[in-house]
Amino acid sequence: MNLRQLETFVAVMKSGSISRAAQMLHLLQPAVSKSIAELEHALGFRLFVRTRGAALGVTPEAEAFSFEVERSFVGIEALKRAARDIRNMTSGNLRIAALPALGVSFLPSVIREFQNAHSGVLVQLQTRSSATVRQWIANQQFEIGLATRAREMPGIDMAPFMRCAGACVLPPGHRLAERDVITARDLDGEDFISLAAEDPTRRRVDRAFEAAGSEPRIVVETQYAMTICALVLQGVGVSILNPVTADDHVQHGLVVRPFEPRIEFEYMLFTPSLRPTSQVAQRFLEFMVAKRERMIEAGLVVALS
Missing domain, CATH: 1.10.10.10 (Winged helix-like DNA-binding domain superfamily/Winged helix DNA-binding domain)
Structure with missing residues (x-):
């Protein structure tokens, strides 16, 4: 039969x-x-x-x-x-994990554009530390992950996704707000809000201050860029951040200026290597790349070489 x-x-x-x-x-x-x-x-x-x-x-x-x-x-x-x-792609599920720097400032607009085209797809976004994001992808629990670079891990495919030059963020009315460029030396003695010690960019920032003979006074350490922006807006101190997250807070009065020497923030794309990429995930990646290209044109991020 x-x-x-x-x-x-x-x-x-x-x-x-x-x-x-x-x-x-x-x-x-x-x-x-x-x-x-x-x-x-x-x-x-x-x-x-x-x-x-x-x-x-x-x-x-x-x-x-x-x-x-x-x-x-x-x-x-x-x-x-x-x-x-x-x-x-008028139905389905898509699971994304990202560190807060991109889960709060980059992905929401990508999700909006994606759902305008594919409203039947349920997008599940989890925001966690980079280490947790990488582990979730390695466990094949999520289809797309955005996090900082790490050593190769079994079960994961890793590729560069976004690079941007760090910017100095200042509270409204700060004495350095009128300058076009902020240098490491300019921040000598300033109250400084630092990324957590385990963040790879933290070490690059520390080395830049040491090379310039500059000693900012660290008053707060935290792992999340959006928390740093909130603290800066409260006048707690200044900081060095990725401009993608910082740009979302300019409307609230955050002052963002280029910083020298150049310090790059790098974010990687992680995908599970033990399962094929779904059509929905592939389509979402296309939206992510399109958003990144627009940000390159706007000068917020740099082109990948």
């Missing part, structure tokens, strides 16, 4: 004759008769009674079997719709 035989059976039941069923299915009558005969053989009982010169007779067994077939066909149509929705 196969799907084609069942479709032929349904057509005969609905049309009441072999000839009309053949027209509905765009088949020859012998092909329809053969399909019904094969189905009867597979089932072990008669479906139709063929009497010369009389209308096709439907057996009680065929009536009972027809009810079950129709019910099964409802399920098949549901499967066809599900497959169509998956193919057209």
Whole structure:
């Protein structure tokens, strides 16, 4: 018994004759008769009674079997719709994990643009530390991850995604706010809000101050860039941040200036290596790249070499 035989059976039941069923299915009558005969053989009982010169007779067994077939066909149509929705990306799930620097300032606008085009897809975004993001991807729990660089890990594919030159962030009215460029030396003695010690960029910032003979006074250490922006706006101190996160706070009065020497913030794209990338994830990555290219044009991030 196969799907084609069942479709032929349904057509005969609905049309009441072999000839009309053949027209509905765009088949020859012998092909329809053969399909019904094969189905009867597979089932072990008669479906139709063929009497010369009389209308096709439907057996009680065929009536009972027809009810079950129709019910099964409802399920098949549901499967066809599900497959169509998956193919057209009008349904599905996408799990993304990102460090807060991009989970708060970069991904929300990408998600908005993506859902404008694919509103039926449920996007699940989790914001955690880079170490947690990498572990989730290694465990194959998420399809897309954005985090800082790390050593190679089993179960993960890693590629550069975004680089940007660090900027100095100042509270409104700060004495350095009128300068076009802030140097490491300019921050000597300033109250400074630093990234946490485990952040790889923290070490580059510390080395820049040491090379300039500058000694800012660290008053707060925190791992999240958005927390630093909030602290700077409160006048707690100044800091060096990625301009992507900082730019989101300019509307609240945050002053953002280029910083010298150049300190790069680098973010990597992580994907699970033990499972293929879904169509939905691939499409979302296209939106991410398009957003990044616009940011390159605006000067917020630098092009990947």
